[in-house]
Amino acid sequence: MQLKLFAMSKVKYIRVSTTEQNTGRQEVNANQFSKIYIDKTSGSVQFTERKEASKLISDIEAGAISEIHIASIDRLGRNIIDILTMVEYFNKRSINLFVENIGMFSLVDNKPNPSFKMIVSVLGNVAEMERINMLERQRQGIELAKAKGTYKGRLYGTRMSDEDLLNKYKAVVRELKSGQSLRRAAKLGGCSLGTAQKIQRLISL
Template identity: 75%
Template sequence: MQVKYIRVSTEEQNTGRQEVNSKSFSKIYIDRISGSIPFAERKEAKRLIADIEAGLVTEIHLSSIDRMGRSILNILEVLEYFNQKNINLFVENIGMFSMIDNKPNPSFKMIVSVLGNVGEMERLNMLERQRQGIELAKLKGTYKGRLFGTKITEDEILAKYKSVVRELKRGESLRRAAKIGGCSLGTTQKIKAILDKKNETV
């Protein structure tokens, strides 16, 4: 069957743009998770892999290659897995299939490698610009981040890490919830303690 994989980074992001042609597919998998999390560790991607292993999937569509992930190494690993399983991957924004006549398309892999590297570089540059901006703001005394000695409230913590809260409520482990939410194990433990305390007071 033909399926589509969709990914957005946060719960708040809209998937509408990626779902415009969703009626064309037998099944849609939607992950709301950071692209830095390896493909095989995402909840919906795991379901997709299970369906591939069951022999149910023949073709996968993505709106763009960065929906698969932000790491070029992980993207190429997943692409190789699809090739081994004889799964044809179609990336909509470049209009190309990963396989032609059941053989890997060398042009596809080359273009994906370039796009993956560019995406990875853009992300690193963005993080570096963000870091530099914070440092400059601190020097100017205009930094609006949390001041030293101030505390974020428990409700603010829960609001900030909605995906972690959701996964913990679903019964996921601390480590798994931390990976999905893109935060540290320590932060996840703090969130778990807050949730436990709130449950005790209900």
């Protein structure tokens, strides 16, 4: 579906975590939009670093979009800072963001909606906590598997290059560069504290 530049269109942004996930549920109202952007990537990946989200931003800068719909606020990210940063970006460009599961617009009469910001802040914090809890459960599962002798990690003797490490843990790189602690960066990025320390050494070179 082609988006006509400078037409000031209503679009939808969809994100699912893996290529195997079905986007059908988020596309039920697809015929209401001039264009749909679909990313299949983790919510921990910064919005501006996603392929389709980057195209959406380019269309915003070209003056082609007036309204964006998303199914839920965690489609923008799992980090409250990233979520609020994107909401502020949309507000400054008078882009009205509509979050379907709360039925609310970010702008009212072209001014920031204070109720929207309050609710989004709460939901964003919940999304972030859910991710931290998920990573903690994952860590506990690994520890349990190790104790049982059933854990299968990276093969002995294999080594990831520095470039591959930074690419794999972009979220950790982002958190550390923004001044977050090693422990927080490791939790949000889904890696061990030792890996976060190595990443910090690499980005400090």
